[in-house]
Amino acid sequence: MSITSLQAGVNTASDMATGSAGPKLQKRRRSRVGLAMVSPSVLALLVWMAVPLAMTIYFSLIRYNLLYPGDNEFVGLENFYYFLTDEGFVAGAFNTLWLVLSVLAISVVAGVLIAVLVDTPFFGRGIVRVMLISPFFIMPTVSALVWKNLLLHPVSGVLAAVWRFFGATPIDWFTDYPLQAIILIVSWQWIPFAVLILMTAMQSLDQEQKDAARLDGAGPIAIFWHITLPHLARPIAVVIMIETIFLLSIFAEIFTTTGGGPGYETTNLAFLIYSQALLQFDVGMASAGGLIAVVIANIAAFMLVRMIGKNLTDKA
Amino acid sequence: MANLTIRNLKKVFEGIEIIKGIDLDIKDHEFVVFVGPSGCGKSTLLRLIAGLEEVTSGHIHLDDKEITDMAPAKRDLAMVFQTYALYPHMSVKKNMSFALDLAGVAKSEVESKVSEAARILELDHLLERKPKALSGGQRQRVAIGRAIVRQPKIFLFDEPLSNLDAALRVQMRLELARLHQELNATMIYVTHDQVEAMTLADKVVVLNGGNIEQVGSPLELYRHPVNQFVAGFIGTPKMAFLNAQVKASDAASVTVALDSGPVYTLPLDGRTVKVGDVVTFGVRPEHIQVADAGVSEFSVKLDVTEHLGADTYCYVKAPNGETLTVRASGDYMGRYGQEVSLVPELAHCHLFDAEGRAIPKPGAPAQAA
Numbered sequence: 275m276s277i278t279s280l281q282a283g284v285n286t287a288s289d290m291a292t293g294s295a296g297p298k299l300q301k302r303r304r305s306r307v308g309l310a311m312v313s314p315s316v317l318a319l320l321v322w323m324a325v326p327l328a329m330t331i332y333f334s335l336i337r338y339n340l341l342y343p344g345d346n347e348f349v350g351l352e353n354f355y356y357f358l359t360d361e362g363f364v365a366g367a368f369n370t371l372w373l374v375l376s377v378l379a380i381s382v383v384a385g386v387l388i389a390v391l392v393d394t395p396f397f398g399r400g401i402v403r404v405m406l407i408s409p410f411f412i413m414p415t416v417s418a419l420v421w422k423n424l425l426l427h428p429v430s431g432v433l434a435a436v437w438r439f440f441g442a443t444p445i446d447w448f449t450d451y452p453l454q455a456i457i458l459i460v461s462w463q464w465i466p467f468a469v470l471i472l473m474t475a476m477q478s479l480d481q482e483q484k485d486a487a488r489l490d491g492a493g494p495i496a497i498f499w500h501i502t503l504p505h506l507a508r509p510i511a512v513v514i515m516i517e518t519i520f521l522l523s524i525f526a527e528i529f530t531t532t533g534g535g536p537g538y539e540t541t542n543l544a545f546l547i548y549s550q551a552l553l554q555f556d557v558g559m560a561s562a563g564g565l566i567a568v569v570i571a572n573i574a575a576f577m578l579v580r581m582i583g584k585n586l587t588d589k590a
Numbered sequence: 591m592a593n594l595t596i597r598n599l600k601k602v603f604e605g606i607e608i609i610k611g612i613d614l615d616i617k618d619h620e621f622v623v624f625v626g627p628s629g630c631g632k633s634t635l636l637r638l639i640a641g642l643e644e645v646t647s648g649h650i651h652l653d654d655k656e657i658t659d660m661a662p663a664k665r666d667l668a669m670v671f672q673t674y675a676l677y678p679h680m681s682v683k684k685n686m687s688f689a690l691d692l693a694g695v696a697k698s699e700v701e702s703k704v705s706e707a708a709r710i711l712e713l714d715h716l717l718e719r720k721p722k723a724l725s726g727g728q729r730q731r732v733a734i735g736r737a738i739v740r741q742p743k744i745f746l747f748d749e750p751l752s753n754l755d756a757a758l759r760v761q762m763r764l765e766l767a768r769l770h771q772e773l774n775a776t777m778i779y780v781t782h783d784q785v786e787a788m789t790l791a792d793k794v795v796v797l798n799g800g801n802i803e804q805v806g807s808p809l810e811l812y813r814h815p816v817n818q819f820v821a822g823f824i825g826t827p828k829m830a831f832l833n834a835q836v837k838a839s840d841a842a843s844v845t846v847a848l849d850s851g852p853v854y855t856l857p858l859d860g861r862t863v864k865v866g867d868v869v870t871f872g873v874r875p876e877h878i879q880v881a882d883a884g885v886s887e888f889s890v891k892l893d894v895t896e897h898l899g900a901d902t903y904c905y906v907k908a909p910n911g912e913t914l915t916v917r918a919s920g921d922y923m924g925r926y927g928q929e930v931s932l933v934p935e936l937a938h939c940h941l942f943d944a945e946g947r948a949i950p951k952p953g954a955p956a957q958a959a
């Protein structure tokens with residue numbers, strides 16, 4: 275912005291110097307200079323995006339398995355066919371969907387409730403807020419390991435101790451409820467994000483609106499439904515959009531805990547592509563899977579923007 | 591019926607006394623304005639009446655019902671806020687019907703009440719709009735409409751006009767005055783603008799530092815301020831205050847010598863002051879005449895003059911450095927630095943003792959602060 279205003283300032287100054295014939299010429303020259311200035315970054319971004327995409331498309335069309343080197347003949351859409359008909363694909367797609375939707379639901383609901391809760395003043399609120407947000411700063415691998423070894427472990431985990439205290443048999447989470455366990459871990463990581471966004475949004479809620487609602491006879495629950503929740507609609511949309519993008523590609527939590535198993539029960543698309551490329555060394559098929567994932571992510575993004583995006587650009 | 595009685599009301603907030611024991615009676619159909627400088631507690635007092643703040647001690651009665659600790663919605667009051675506080679995601683209609691919907695009033699009744707309010711406020715064609723699509727004045731009317739549909743015993747206004755531009759403010763002020771007549775309602779109105787207070791009120795309550803300074807009709811406050819604060823607060827431009835000393839006093843007159851020279855005898859009941867007391871001489875700009883130099887013993891030097899068309903405000907400086915404002919006619923032409931003399935209308939001048947209390951007119955009952 276400062277550059278544009280500076281430029282405008284220079285422009286008016288030179289306009290005054292050159293007189294009335296100046297502006298048109300100036301404009302053309304300026305646009306040419308501007309183009310020259312931005313072209314390096316445009317080129318860099320193009321190369322950055324286009325080269326990997328082109329290579330992925332190329333790999334997806336050839337037989338390219340690291341175990342059988344030198345035999346890279348063109349196979350057409352065979353990789354796509356095998357990836358889509360792989361028994362892991364349907365499971366992976368379903369698990370991805372289930373993981374994303376569950377974590378979204380949990381983090382938004384919990385996020386709203388916590389944000390509303392910490393909006394009322396109480397002793398030590400500052401510390402509580404920091405603690406609420408802190409899980410977000412822990413690396414996914416670390417938090418997955420903490421959950422796996424310290425919390426959910428059937429022998430040495432905290433939850434197992436609790437179960438035993440009440441005389442119950444500890445649950446082997448990653449064997450009996452593997453996807454639910456991963457949903458639990460990922461939710462724990464993403465609730466803080468929702469809390470952070472919604473907590474900030476709560477601060478912009480007009481106090482006089484709440485006072486007016488109180489005078490209108492609204493109790494705390496009516497105020498929540500009719501005032502607070504509509505006020506939070508937009509930040510909730512932001513949370514859903516951003517979380518969806520990250521949740522579609524959850525990997526570290528699965529890799530460190532279940533390794534996609536048992537069977538395909540916790541394999542999502544990201545993990546399926548990884549296992550194709552680096553466990554079965556089939557680069558061609560992994561590339562095909564990657565492209566399919568890109569298409570799916572784009573469909574999801576398109577639908578999200580249709581559903582929520584309108585709400586975002588609409589000025590309050 | 592809507593008689594509000596406030597007795598010894600106190601509000602302490604974080605150890606600081608904001609409202610220091612207020613007694614006030616508001617009668618049915620009265621338009622009462624709370625006025626005072628910012629931080630005087632006028633908004634807090636209104637919020638205490640509304641029930642949005644908790645009372646520390648004291649009592650509020652509405653008719654014969656004690657409402658001191660009652661929930662805000664049960665008090666039969668409606669409030670219009672400074673920021674309007676409209677619900678942004680609801681249409682105008684829904685904004686107005688919200689309270690009735692919550693109370694479970696029948697649909698047809700809600701419909702008729704809302705359309706009645708919309709008719710009074712000329713909002714009929716805007717009912718389906720959202721607040722963001724309305725202008726400032728329209729939002730203000732919706733906020734008032736939201737209060738009207740509830741048919742409260744008392745309307746509370748918290749600086750409702752301060753977010754509007756000057757032209758709209760004058761228009762809305764007239765509409766509020768008209769509305770008060772039309773609804774025949776009891777209204778309590780908070781403002782820091784003494785013009786609003788003077789024009790709208792049946793009764794003005796001047797607050798300062800959590801205390802009531804004076805209660806009375808606008809003209810009563812203007813003519814008989816009980817102390818220096820009220821005298822300075824009511825009236826624009828401000829009353830001028832000049833230091834003086836009592837030279838002689840009896841039950842019908844007080845003679846004072848101003849520090850800036852002249853000696854005046856005012857028709858006041860001077861039994862509360864004695865010779866030698868330091869007092870403050872107060873005179874409003876409209877109660878002084880400007881004359882050529884030497885006409886009177888009060889000679890001053892002209893500072894800046896402001897020409898407003900109908901009037902001219904002259905800022906003048908007395909020999910001892912005291913300044914005062916004088917209202918002259920619109921065609922008065924005075925030069926900067928010119929020597930002139932002033933002729934105050936002594937019947938309209940005020941004297942305040944060392945504590946700032948007004949010295950009463952003869953025969954007037956001594957007023958309590």
